[in-house]
Amino acid sequence: MSATAATSELRERLVHQGKEVAEVMNDVVRETREKGKAWWQRGRLRLFKFEDVPRYLQDNNYIRSGYRANYTYLENWISLVHFHNESGNVWTHGAAFIAFVSMIFIAFFGDIHPNAAFSDRVVFALFLFSGSLTFMFSTLFHLHLCHSEKAYIAFGCLDYSGISALICGSAAAVTYYTFYCHSKYSTFWLILLIFVNLLGVFGPLFKAWATAAFRKWRAFLYVMSGVLSGAPMLHYLMENGTSALPPADKYFAMPGVAAMAGFYLMGVVVYVARFPERLAPGRFDYVLHSHQIWHLFVVAAAFTHSRAILAFMAWRLDQDTCPAVM
Numbered sequence: 578m579s580a581t582a583a584t585s586e587l588r589e590r591l592v593h594q595g596k597e598v599a600e601v602m603n604d605v606v607r608e609t610r611e612k613g614k615a616w617w618q619r620g621r622l623r624l625f626k627f628e629d630v631p632r633y634l635q636d637n638n639y640i641r642s643g644y645r646a647n648y649t650y651l652e653n654w655i656s657l658v659h660f661h662n663e664s665g666n667v668w669t670h671g672a673a674f675i676a677f678v679s680m681i682f683i684a685f686f687g688d689i690h691p692n693a694a695f696s697d698r699v700v701f702a703l704f705l706f707s708g709s710l711t712f713m714f715s716t717l718f719h720l721h722l723c724h725s726e727k728a729y730i731a732f733g734c735l736d737y738s739g740i741s742a743l744i745c746g747s748a749a750a751v752t753y754y755t756f757y758c759h760s761k762y763s764t765f766w767l768i769l770l771i772f773v774n775l776l777g778v779f780g781p782l783f784k785a786w787a788t789a790a791f792r793k794w795r796a797f798l799y800v801m802s803g804v805l806s807g808a809p810m811l812h813y814l815m816e817n818g819t820s821a822l823p824p825a826d827k828y829f830a831m832p833g834v835a836a837m838a839g840f841y842l843m844g845v846v847v848y849v850a851r852f853p854e855r856l857a858p859g860r861f862d863y864v865l866h867s868h869q870i871w872h873l874f875v876v877a878a879a880f881t882h883s884r885a886i887l888a889f890m891a892w893r894l895d896q897d898t899c900p901a902v903m
């Protein structure tokens with residue numbers, strides 16, 4: 578074979594092999610695209626009606642459609658950018674989580690008060706951290722509850738832990754500033770309320786927590802947690818009278834606490850009444866059903882409380898020293 582013929586054969590073979598490689602690559606791209614499309618369509622949220630979802634998801638029979646069910650965790654994450662009957666619940670607390678985490682940076686580096694010491698920044702940041710935990714756990718619960726009953730229970734427990742964290746953070750900050758000039762009382766109440774609420778944060782992570790045998794201890798703990806949120810303030814009032822509270826015309830502290838309590842109360846009423854979906858079942862499946870409104874009230878309460886804590890802080894830091902008798 579001449580050199581020219583050999584070169585030409587080699588070229589032909591290379592072209593042939595090149596074509597084969599191109600074909601294989603083409604197949605890979607086509608198959609990947611088809612598989613990806615099928616996968617995306619699978620992930621593209623089949624939504625179900627109330628009667629077609631597993632029993633554990635049938636929590637509110639006034640919400641008739643828009644249910645996800647038996648999704649993988651990946652599909653749940655994809656469902657973040659789709660519209661279903663949990664989207665509002667996920668995004669209300671998801672957005673609040675992002676806002677609270679951002680505010681932690683403001684607590685440390687922002688202009689929260691000209692006299693703010695590092696300890697003041699830590700107290701405010703701890704409240705914001707407790708809020709961030711609450712909103713994160715709630716977001717994860719609403720995002721993943723449709724995976725399985727096991728996931729529903731596990732993330733539901735985290736949701737409960739978050740509530741105790743927020744109660745603790747909220748009450749601790751107010752207690753710290755009300756008894757700012759009386760460290761003995763402040764230490765007593767803070768240790769007690771942090772201890773009880775930590776039981777509430779970690780308790781739900783144990784299996785025994787949800788059992789019937791534990792019911793009365795659970796109830797006792799949540800009642801104690803509620804009592805401890807108000808008891809230090811009551812104690813302070815009994816010791817010092819209402820005149821020793823931050824003046825409402827100058828500081829948003831007491832009006833803030835009242836507004837926060839009002840938001841929670843209104844939220845609970847809407848939540849329990851299942852309003853407005855009970856008036857028109859199926860009409861509020863995606864937007865503005867009671868759980869979403871409850872979430873919005875919780876967010877409003879938490880933001881109002883953050884303003885109230887800054888007002889309590891300003892009230893104390895505006896005074897040069899503690900009064901002699903407290």
Ligand SMILES: [Zn+2]
Nearest residue numbers: 666715868872
């Ligand atoms: Zn919720």
